[in-house]
Amino acid sequence: MAVVVTAAMVVIGDEILSGRTKDRNIGHLAEILTAVGIDLKEVRVVPDEEDEIVAAVNALRQRYRYVFTTGGIGPTHDDITADSVAKAFGVPCEYDARAYPMLEAHYDARGMEYTEARKRMARMPRGADLIDNPISVAPGFRIGNVHVMAGVPAIFQAMLDNVLPTLETGTRLLSETVPCPYGEGVIGGPLAEVQKAHPETIIGSYPKYVDGRFWTELVVRARSPEALEAGRRAIEQMLADIAASLPNQA
Amino acid sequence: MAVVVTAAMVVIGDEILSGRTKDRNIGHLAEILTAVGIDLKEVRVVPDEEDEIVAAVNALRQRYRYVFTTGGIGPTHDDITADSVAKAFGVPCEYDARAYPMLEAHYDARGMEYTEARKRMARMPRGADLIDNPISVAPGFRIGNVHVMAGVPAIFQAMLDNVLPTLETGTRLLSETVPCPYGEGVIGGPLAEVQKAHPETIIGSYPKYVDGRFWTELVVRARSPEALEAGRRAIEQMLADIAASLPNQA
Numbered sequence: 470m471a472v473v474v475t476a477a478m479v480v481i482g483d484e485i486l487s488g489r490t491k492d493r494n495i496g497h498l499a500e501i502l503t504a505v506g507i508d509l510k511e512v513r514v515v516p517d518e519e520d521e522i523v524a525a526v527n528a529l530r531q532r533y534r535y536v537f538t539t540g541g542i543g544p545t546h547d548d549i550t551a552d553s554v555a556k557a558f559g560v561p562c563e564y565d566a567r568a569y570p571m572l573e574a575h576y577d578a579r580g581m582e583y584t585e586a587r588k589r590m591a592r593m594p595r596g597a598d599l600i601d602n603p604i605s606v607a608p609g610f611r612i613g614n615v616h617v618m619a620g621v622p623a624i625f626q627a628m629l630d631n632v633l634p635t636l637e638t639g640t641r642l643l644s645e646t647v648p649c650p651y652g653e654g655v656i657g658g659p660l661a662e663v664q665k666a667h668p669e670t671i672i673g674s675y676p677k678y679v680d681g682r683f684w685t686e687l688v689v690r691a692r693s694p695e696a697l698e699a700g701r702r703a704i705e706q707m708l709a710d711i712a713a714s715l716p717n718q719a
Numbered sequence: 720m721a722v723v724v725t726a727a728m729v730v731i732g733d734e735i736l737s738g739r740t741k742d743r744n745i746g747h748l749a750e751i752l753t754a755v756g757i758d759l760k761e762v763r764v765v766p767d768e769e770d771e772i773v774a775a776v777n778a779l780r781q782r783y784r785y786v787f788t789t790g791g792i793g794p795t796h797d798d799i800t801a802d803s804v805a806k807a808f809g810v811p812c813e814y815d816a817r818a819y820p821m822l823e824a825h826y827d828a829r830g831m832e833y834t835e836a837r838k839r840m841a842r843m844p845r846g847a848d849l850i851d852n853p854i855s856v857a858p859g860f861r862i863g864n865v866h867v868m869a870g871v872p873a874i875f876q877a878m879l880d881n882v883l884p885t886l887e888t889g890t891r892l893l894s895e896t897v898p899c900p901y902g903e904g905v906i907g908g909p910l911a912e913v914q915k916a917h918p919e920t921i922i923g924s925y926p927k928y929v930d931g932r933f934w935t936e937l938v939v940r941a942r943s944p945e946a947l948e949a950g951r952r953a954i955e956q957m958l959a960d961i962a963a964s965l966p967n968q969a
Contacts, residue, residue: 484925486759487894488749489938492742495764499738509736511771512764514745517923521761544903545924546911576904586907605928621928644737653794654826657836661796673767674795675734678855678871688739 471692474507474639477529480514481522481540481550482620493622494539498629505633506641507535517541522553530557530615535636537629540620542609544586550617551610555594558612565593568608575606593617601631611635642671643697644690647704651711652676652683659711660687663703669693670700721942724757724889727779730764731772731790731800732870743872744789748879755883756891757785767791772803780807780865785886787879790870792859794836800867801860805844808862815843818858825856843867851881861885892921893947894940897954901961902926902933909961910937913953919943920950 478498484490495512502509510533515521522541530536541550555562569591576583590607593599600609600616602624609618609628618628649656653676664672671690676683689700728748734740745762752759760783765771772791780786791800805812819841826833840857843849850859850866852874859868859878868878899906903926914922921940926933939950 480762483921483923484938485745486749486762487753487892487940488746488751488759489753489894490925491746495735496738496741499736501738503737503739509738510766512730512736512762514762516760543924543926544907546907546914547923581904584904584908586911587904589907590904605933621926623928642737644739654831654834654837654840657794657796657839658834661836664796671733673733673797674793675740676793676871678873683855688734690737 471640472506474535474637475510475533476502476507476535476537477511477533478509478513479522479525479529479536479538480512480620481517481538482514483517483547485514485540486516494620494625497622497626498537498539501629501633503642505636506638507636508639508642517547517549519549519553519556522550523557526554526557526615530613534614536615537632538615538617539625542590542607542617542619544584544589544607548589551593554612554615554617557615558594558596560595560612562592562594564588564591565597565599565610567599568593571608572606600628603627603631640692642690642692643694644688645697645701647687647689647701647708649685649687649708651685651708651715653685655711655715656685656687656707659707660704663700663707667696667700667703669696672700672704721890722756724785724887725760725783726752726757726785726787727761727783728759728763729772729775729779729786729788730762730870731767731788732764733767733797735764735790736766744870744875747872747876748787748789751879751883753892755886756888757886758889758892767797767799769799769803769806772800773807776804776807776865780863784864786865787882788865788867789875792840792857792867792869794834794839794857798839801843804862804865804867807865808844808846810845810862812842812844814838814841815847815849815860817849818843821858822856850878853877853881890942892940892942893944894938895947895951897937897939897951897958899935899937899958901935901958901965903935905961905965906935906937906957909957910954913950913957917946917950917953919946922950922954 597610597612691697847860847862941947
């Protein structure tokens with residue numbers, strides 16, 4: 470039996486919504502989760518506003534097995550993720566007894582002042598577990614099924630590497646890509662028939678438009694190798710049939 | 720008086736959530752809307768599932784002045800955006816009397832069959848207006864405050880160019896970036912004071928981590944040039960004060 474594990478993501482940050490910063494974390498999380506057998510089902514990008522963060526986290530944590538957030542856990546006034554997630558869970562946001570001395574020791578060792586701003590990074594919802602940050606020390610955290618991580622891609626990726634082994638994973642959704650020389654208008658009808666005949670697969674069609682010409686990538690996904698193989702063969706047969714019937718539209 | 724116009728985006732597509740395709744439309748829409756004075760307040764990425772699309776469109780169209788969707792308007796079985804948006808508005812999805820002959824003429828002129836799949840691209844919610852597609856003819860559409868556009872970035876961008884002149888725009892949120900040689904732990908405290916003293920600005924702090932070293936981009940935003948200038952000056956003064964007090968931490 471295929472095991473399905475679902476997840477959602479909340480990207481927190483005005484800078485993404487203004488277009489100033491181009492998000493790179495959605496694609497990375499999506500790829501990694503797919504690779505380990507977790508289905509990313511929804512992403513929300515929300516501004517640096519407490520009510521919006523609380524609403525998104527609460528909507529998604531009830532609906533999906535895991536939630537991952539990026540952004541807003543630094544030391545400045547616009548970093549309000551820890552407070553917002555604490556509010557979402559109805560617990561206080563306070564200095565964490567592990568994070569506080571860890572950061573203090575880090576700055577002491579470098580002769581740097583442990584400023585109020587830096588102390589902010591030790592604040593997290595009561596009951597949270599730390600997510601190790603091998604790059605810049607200030608940890609992320611997990612509370613319930615919500616994993617709160619940095620927005621800087623290098624740090625997000627390092628934190629995610631630390632989180633992955635702790636996650637329950639599902640049956641991997643296998644996929645194969647079949648390049649198709651025809652535009653979607655040619656294959657749309659027969660491809661829908663293939664999908665109908667192979668309900669245990671998910672067949673996607675992705676139009677490509679390069680140098681004024683359309684072609685298509687067909688992707689078949691399934692949780693069993695047998696279903697995947699049957700779907701792929703049916704697509705290849707369909708392409709062969711089209712080639713035979715439409716020699717001039719290749 | 721500053722006029723605020725809000726917007727949200729729905730990115731429709733399993734291929735984004737699987738990580739197979741990296742979204743490029745969020746960043747583009749965000750940039751363009753910022754440039755014309757529309758505030759993008761939320762983005763949702765949802766799968767190719769009717770219920771999910773309906774729920775996202777209905778949640779966002781009631782809350783924001785404009786909604787923009789990308790993806791799922793092609794000719795294949797997994798292109799279900801037109802049906803889903805029609806369902807969200809409670810109207811039938813049917814062949815459009817302008818789009819149907821336009822596509823027919825296009826394929827006729829090229830000696831290409833007007834397949835059932837291609838006809839699917841002429842289906843839209845009753846009462847929709849067309850959004851011109853200068854690249855591949857098949858139009859997007861607008862119904863109510865929802866603009867439905869292609870997922871292929873070149874086509875999305877061309878459609879958006881056609882939509883922009885029809886939008887009500889707000890007072891542009893001006894911004895200036897001040898590069899800051901200090902990490903956020905150094906500036907966090909004083910920057911919060913600057914933000915407090917300049918409530919008519921939105922000050923963001925964006926940590927950069929390059930070659931093992933932290934620096935920060937400070938961005939001040941305001942809808943009036945005077946407020947922007949005052950905020951920028953206060954940040955520069957703050958940086959000068961820090962430089963004077965912390966010569967060894969530059």
